[in-house]
Amino acid sequence: MGSYAVITLPFTRAVYVHELRPGDVFTFPDAPTTPLAVTAVSRTDVSSELALLRISLPGIQLHLPANTQVRARHMLRTVTLPCLLCEQPEDIDLDLPQDGEPLSFVCGRHTPDPEAKP
Numbered sequence: 200m201g202s203y204a205v206i207t208l209p210f211t212r213a214v215y216v217h218e219l220r221p222g223d224v225f226t227f228p229d230a231p232t233t234p235l236a237v238t239a240v241s242r243t244d245v246s247s248e249l250a251l252l253r254i255s256l257p258g259i260q261l262h263l264p265a266n267t268q269v270r271a272r273h274m275l276r277t278v279t280l281p282c283l284l285c286e287q288p289e290d291i292d293l294d295l296p297q298d299g300e301p302l303s304f305v306c307g308r309h310t311p312d313p314e315a316k317p
């Protein structure tokens with residue numbers, strides 16, 4: 200089987216803190232050169248309008264409204280996409296800020312395998 204091909208769009212949008220998960224790295228808009236690594240996230244619903252997130256970083260905890268916008272630097276996600284040609288779904292690991300947001304996908308069954316013997 201050859202390697203799959205993923206068509207992605209540049210990941211340029213802002214990310215809300217409620218999208219963050221342990222392992223993600225983000226920056227605040229006013230401190231773009233200070234990457235912060237998330238070690239844990241927990242959510243408290245204060246009211247129907249307000250949710251607070253406790254973001255644990257090495258040595259510090261931040262309490263932020265869930266709709267606070269940040270910039271993602273590393274955001275590894277497993278995305279399940281159906282193949283454009285045969286519609287077989289497959290799990291793909293993408294680091295969204297680096298690799299882009301997945302748009303469509305062609306699985307390894309349709310690409311030539313460099314190891315294959317004729």
Ligand SMILES: [Zn+2]
Nearest residue numbers: 282284285306
């Ligand atoms: Zn396919």
